[in-house]
Amino acid sequence: MSRPQEPEPRLPPAAPPSSGPALRHAHPAERGRLLEDLVRQEIGYVLNCPPAAVDRHQTLTDLGVGSMTGLELQRRIAAVLAIEPELTFILRAPDTGTLARYLDRLLTSSKAGTEQRDIADPAAK
Amino acid sequence: MTLPIPPQSSADLWILRQPPLGSCTGELDLTELDAAEQSRAGTCRREAGRLLYSSAHVGLRRVLSAYLDVDPRSLRMGREACPCCDEPHGRPVLEAPDTPLHFSLSHSNGMALIGVSTVPIGVDVEKVPTTETVRVCTPALHPDEQRELAAGPQDVVVFGQMWTRKEAYLKGLGTGLGRPLAYDYLGADPALRPYGWEVIDVPCGPQHVAAAALRGTQRARVRVHWLAMETLYKDNPAPLDHQRSLLAELAA
Numbered sequence: 001m002s003r004p005q006e007p008e009p010r011l012p013p014a015a016p017p018s019s020g021p022a023l024r025h026a027h028p029a030e031r032g033r034l035l036e037d038l039v040r041q042e043i044g045y046v047l048n049c050p051p052a053a054v055d056r057h058q059t060l061t062d063l064g065v066g067s068m069t070g071l072e073l074q075r076r077i078a079a080v081l082a083i084e085p086e087l088t089f090i091l092r093a094p095d096t097g098t099l100a101r102y103l104d105r106l107l108t109s110s111k112a113g114t115e116q117r118d119i120a121d122p123a124a125k
Numbered sequence: 126m127t128l129p130i131p132p133q134s135s136a137d138l139w140i141l142r143q144p145p146l147g148s149c150t151g152e153l154d155l156t157e158l159d160a161a162e163q164s165r166a167g168t169c170r171r172e173a174g175r176l177l178y179s180s181a182h183v184g185l186r187r188v189l190s191a192y193l194d195v196d197p198r199s200l201r202m203g204r205e206a207c208p209c210c211d212e213p214h215g216r217p218v219l220e221a222p223d224t225p226l227h228f229s230l231s232h233s234n235g236m237a238l239i240g241v242s243t244v245p246i247g248v249d250v251e252k253v254p255t256t257e258t259v260r261v262c263t264p265a266l267h268p269d270e271q272r273e274l275a276a277g278p279q280d281v282v283v284f285g286q287m288w289t290r291k292e293a294y295l296k297g298l299g300t301g302l303g304r305p306l307a308y309d310y311l312g313a314d315p316a317l318r319p320y321g322w323e324v325i326d327v328p329c330g331p332q333h334v335a336a337a338a339l340r341g342t343q344r345a346r347v348r349v350h351w352l353a354m355e356t357l358y359k360d361n362p363a364p365l366d367h368q369r370s371l372l373a374e375l376a377a
Contacts, residue, residue, distance in 0.1 A: 046258070055170060058170055062169040062174050066234075067251065067288070068254050069254075075261045075262065
């Protein structure tokens with residue numbers, strides 16, 4: 001059985017592909033803010049709402065991220081940041097800031113990230 | 126009114142359709158929920174989400190207590206250990222009273238689905254996905270599922286139905302989505318699906334897809350019931366009637 005397809009208005013893609021390297025070079029405080037912005041943009045994308053409407057203090061589930069849109073979000077973040085966040089972490093994230101900090105840890109603990117941070121910021125050694 | 130316990134190899138499914146905001150004709154009694162459920166219901170800021178969460182959990186307690194002939198407040202819910210990591214986020218279980226009943230709950234975008242059986246059960250209901258969600262999610266599936274989707278017409282309902290079979294099965298297993306989605310085939314051919322489980326597609330209107338998975342090798346049957354919002358209200362709730370609420374009988 002086929003059913004009529006609803007038109008699917010979509011906001012433009014939230015972030016350019018693979019902004020991982022640029023984010024790794026950012027100052028840690030700045031990086032946290034950029035990552036939370038990215039998280040809210042990507043959640044807005046999969047839920048088809050403006051990023052500003054994505055409440056920072058809600059669980060992702062309460063924001064409306066389900067299992068399928070959670071996987072879509074995971075695949076999009078993986079493509080943009082070149083990391084592999086766990087789907088279950090995304091689905092259980094208590095708020096956008098916690099998800100951003102989790103992505104930050106993945107980003108900075110990946111091998112390339114460590115090397116680049118060492119070059120960019122010798123004091124971090 | 127007491128509901129009859131589902132016979133061997135079968136399950137009762139209860140579908141709840143959330144009424145439009147502002148059109149409820151009664152109030153839910155949130156004191157029927159335990160502290161964790163009340164807290165979750167209270168922290169959800171979106172009114173529609175709060176109402177769906179509250180009615181799904183009040184509904185789960187009302188339905189289970191009708192099978193067990195006890196007060197909804199006397200039910201104690203817990204979680205089994207996860208088969209992947211042993212952490213306490215496996216299948217939800219009834220810790221009290223002592224009962225052979227298993228249950229599963231799912232809710233998505235205005236609809237909730239409750240499954241009750243004497244064997245381990247998983248249910249899932251989802252809003253029909255967008256073509257973009259399908260495009261991005263398909264590469265994460267089992268290779269044979271991907272081949273099956275590629276061979277057919279691009280259909281968001283076919284994908285969504287496959288997804289709910291998979292998630293219902295993973296909830297039945299107790300791993301949920303912690304188990305990689307590429308491990309198990311839950312495509313259209315029942316003969317190729319995981320041994321020891323019976324999976325049934327559950328029709329639930331034009332905007333949602335749903336499925337139920339029951340542990341066992343005998344041909345499973347499910348009875349689909351309508352869980353009317355009027356049965357959940359605090360004052361003068363309509364009775365939960367096993368016969369009058371029956372929508373359909375389905376077999377695997």
